[in-house]
Amino acid sequence: MAGRVRKMFPGGNTSQGFYSYYNYIISEDANRVFVIKGGPGVGKSSFMKKMAKEMTELGFDIEMHYCSSDNNSLDAVVIEDLKIALLDGTAPHVVDPKYPGAVDEIINFGEFWDVGALEKCRGDIVKYTREISRHFARAYKLLAAAKLVMDDIEEKYSSSMDYGRANLAAEEWAGEIFAGWPVSAIPGKDRHLFGSAYTPGGFVDYSETILENVQRTYYVNGHPGTGKTFILNRLAGYASDRGVEVEYFHRPLKPHKLDTIVLKELGVAVTCSTEGKKTADRAVDLNLMLDRDRLGGSMEDIEGDMHLYEQLQAEAIAAIYNAKKTHDRLEEHYINNMDFKAVDRLKDRILERILEYR
Numbered sequence: 001m002a003g004r005v006r007k008m009f010p011g012g013n014t015s016q017g018f019y020s021y022y023n024y025i026i027s028e029d030a031n032r033v034f035v036i037k038g039g040p041g042v043g044k045s046s047f048m049k050k051m052a053k054e055m056t057e058l059g060f061d062i063e064m065h066y067c068s069s070d071n072n073s074l075d076a077v078v079i080e081d082l083k084i085a086l087l088d089g090t091a092p093h094v095v096d097p098k099y100p101g102a103v104d105e106i107i108n109f110g111e112f113w114d115v116g117a118l119e120k121c122r123g124d125i126v127k128y129t130r131e132i133s134r135h136f137a138r139a140y141k142l143l144a145a146a147k148l149v150m151d152d153i154e155e156k157y158s159s160s161m162d163y164g165r166a167n168l169a170a171e172e173w174a175g176e177i178f179a180g181w182p183v184s185a186i187p188g189k190d191r192h193l194f195g196s197a198y199t200p201g202g203f204v205d206y207s208e209t210i211l212e213n214v215q216r217t218y219y220v221n222g223h224p225g226t227g228k229t230f231i232l233n234r235l236a237g238y239a240s241d242r243g244v245e246v247e248y249f250h251r252p253l254k255p256h257k258l259d260t261i262v263l264k265e266l267g268v269a270v271t272c273s274t275e276g277k278k279t280a281d282r283a284v285d286l287n288l289m290l291d292r293d294r295l296g297g298s299m300e301d302i303e304g305d306m307h308l309y310e311q312l313q314a315e316a317i318a319a320i321y322n323a324k325k326t327h328d329r330l331e332e333h334y335i336n337n338m339d340f341k342a343v344d345r346l347k348d349r350i351l352e353r354i355l356e357y358r
Contacts (some may be wrong), residue, residue, distance in 0.1 A: 001059055001258075002057060002059065003055065003056040003058070003059050003060040003061045003062055003081075004061040004062075004213060005052075005056060005058075005061075005062055005063075005064060005209065006061075006062075006063045006064070006099070006206075006209045006210055006213075007063075007064045007065075007066060007196065007206035007209045007210075008063065008064075008065055008066070008193045008195055008206055008210065008249070009065065009067075009068050009075075009193065009194040009195070009196070009197040009206070009252075010022050010065045010075050010076060010093070010193055010194070010207075011067075011075065011092070011093055011194070011324050012068045012194045012197045012198070012252040012255060013068050013069070013136070013139060013143065013197065013198045013199075013252060013316070013320055014140075014143060014198075014252050014253060014254070014255050015143045015144045015146065015253055015254060016140075016142070016255060017140045018068075018092045018093075018136070018140075018146075019252075019255045020092070020093050021193050021250075022075075022093045022095060023192065023193045024088075024191045024192050024193055025065060025076050025078060025085055025193075026078050026083070026084075026085040027083070027189070027191075027291075029083065030083050030084065030085060030103055030355075031082060031083040031084055031103070031171055031357050032082075032083075032084045032085075032103060032105075032354070032357065033084070033085045033086075033087065033097070033102075033103055033104040033105075034085070034087070034091060034104075034105060034107050034350065035056055035082075035087060035089035035095050035096070035097060035104055035105065035106050035107065036048075036086060036087065036088055036090075036106075036107045036109060037089050037090060037106055037107065037108050037109065037110065038090065038108065038109030038110050038113075038345070039069075039090075039109075039110070039113070039334050040053055040327060040330050040331045040334055041331025041332065041333070041334035041335040041338070042109040042110070042112070042113060042338055042343075043109060043333050043338065043343045044074075044088050044090075044109060045067070045070075045072075045073035045074045045088070047086075047109075047343060047346075047347055048074045048076070048077045048086050048088075049074060050347055051077055051086060051347065051350070051351060051354075052064055052074075052077045055077075055079050055354075058355075059081045060079050060080075060081050060082065061079075061081055062077060062078060062079050062080060063078040063080060064077060065077070065078070065087070065193075066197075066204075066206070067153050068103075068194070068197035068198065068199050068252070069087075069136075069199070069200070069269030069320065069323065069324065069327070070199070070200060070324055070327070071197070071199035071200065071201045071204050072201075075087060075088050075093065076088065077112050079354065082204070082357045082358065083357075084354055086350075089106070089260070094250055096321050098150070100275075104234045107346070107350070109338075109343065111342075112338055112339040112340075112342045112343055112346075113337050113338050113339070114337040114339075117336075117337040118333065118334070118337055121333040121337075124138075124329075124330075124333060125144035125330060125333060128326050128327070128329055128330035129330065131326045132323045132326050132327055132330070135319050135320070135322045135323035135326060136319070136320070136323050138319040139198075139316045139317075139319035139320045139323070140316075142312050142313075142315050142316035142319060143198070143253065143312070143313075143316045145312050146253060146309050146313050146316065147253055147254060148313035149222060149305050149308050149309045149312065150253060150254070150305075150309055152301075152305050153223075153224050153225065153302055153305045153306065153309070154224045154304055155225065156225070156295070156298040156301065157223045157224060157225035157226050157290065157295070157302075158225035158226070158227075159294070159298075160290050160291045160292075160294040160295040160298075160315055161225065161226050161227060161286070161289060161290055161291075162289045162290070162291065163227055163230070164291075165238070165289045166183075166227040166230065166231060166286055166289055168232075169286075170230075170231045170234045170235060171229075171350070173218055173235060173270070173282065173284075174234070174235060174238045176212070176282075177218075177235065177238070177239075177263070177266060178238055178239070178242055178266075179267055179305055181242040181244070181266075182242065183241050183242055184241065184243030185240050186243050187240045187241065187243065187334065188239055188240040188241075188242065188243045188244040188245045188246055189245045189246075190236075190240065190247075190248060191245065191246070191247045191248065192201055192248045192250060193247070193248070193249055193250070194249060194250050194251075194272065195207045195210050195250075195259055195260055196249075196251070196252060196259065196273075198252050198253075198313070198316060198317055198320060199317075199320065200317075200320050200321040200323070200324035200325075201321075202317055203313075203317070205273060205275065207249070207259070207260060207271065207273035207275040207276065207321070208275045210249060210260060210262060210269070211260070211269050211271060211273070211275060211276055211279065211345040212279075213264075214262065214267050214268060214269040215249050215267035215268070216267060216268050216269070216281045216282075217268075217270075217271065217276050217279050217281055217282075218268070218269070218270040218271070218276075218278045218280065218281065218282045218283070218284075219261075219271060219272075219276040219277050219280035219282070219283040219284075220270065220271070220272050220283075220284055220286065221272070221277070221283065221284070221285045221286065221287065222285065222286030222287055223273070223286075223290075225250070226286035226287060226289070226290065227286055228258075228272045229257050229258045229272075230287065231270070231284075231286075232254035232258040232260075232261050232270055233258065235261065236248065236258075236261050239263050239266075244263050244265050244266060245263070245264065245265065246261055246262075246263060247261065247262040247263075247264065248261055249262070253313075258272070259271065259272050259273050260272070260273055260276070263314060269308065296335060303330055
């Protein structure tokens with residue numbers, strides 16, 4: 001039987017610029033971490049995709065961590081059963097070994113490129129690299145502007161919200177989820193990632209793969225500012241107090257906001273993602289806790305804000321797409337000057353080493 005695959009993003013394009021949760025890709029008790037170094041187009045993502053395919057066909061459960069700057073490329077692969085990770089250690093998420101040799105090691109794809117040929121392309125490489133930076137700078141300014149507009153929307157809904165009723169809903173669910181789980185002297189571990197991202201291909205959400213293997217799903221519906229993150233944080237706090245590990249999946253616009261929490265030990269997920277609505281065992285609609293009379297006077301402003309927010313979001317995604325197109329031109333110089341047969345031979349050697357951990 002093929003292994004299970006979960007998809008997610010370790011970093012995101014956000015209103016705060018590129019935001020990284022790379023430190024949470026694999027835990028401190030990892031058996032092995034392969035840090036792949038090398039320029040764009042040298043085959044890092046293809047290498048990891050081939051490795052992921054081989055491992056799932058052998059029946060291993062894996063995580064595929066995608067790149068928010070190129071949603072068809074991988075930033076990392078985690079082989080959960082073996083506690084092994086392969087990850088891209090280049091900018092904007094530079095990674096260096098924490099425990100060199102003992103746990104972490106560098107795989108240098110730079111050994112397989114033609115340095116002399118690349119030196120002749122120096123002008124284009126510098127030009128395209130600077131152009132990519134300009135596109136991302138524009139994207140981050142637009143997302144920052146979108147965040148301010150969303151702040152205004154949230155404020156209007158928040159001022160009309162009955163948070164007491166939301167608190168009661170959170171308490172009811174806490175009683176169900178944590179029945180029989182006493183408070184622990186040792187708090188649960190936490191892990192932070194993104195389940196969705198702004199990418200060159202638009203807004204991509206992998207929540208379905210994150211939720212599909214839990215036994216119970218709790219779905220929280222509500223407009224911005226109605227308290228969805230409040231409920232998720234409240235339940236995550238209960239879990240941590242009981243020694244239960246919490247996986248936090250954040251939203252890309254505001255990386256402190258939550259979209260989903262997963263409590264693997266309990267087989268439970270609590271989510272705001274519409275993917276969760278399809279299979280939810282329990283649901284709460286925070287919109288029913290709004291004071292409609294108080295909100296009524298703000299609806300015209302909210303509608304205008306939503307239109308502006310969607311425009312800014314679309315422009316930001318267009319800038320990320322332009323960065324990707326420029327990155328493709330940059331990659332061509334490396335692709336044309338790489339020994340990919342040597343990379344394939346390396347893949348076979350690394351695979352053999354990984355399978356020694358079975």
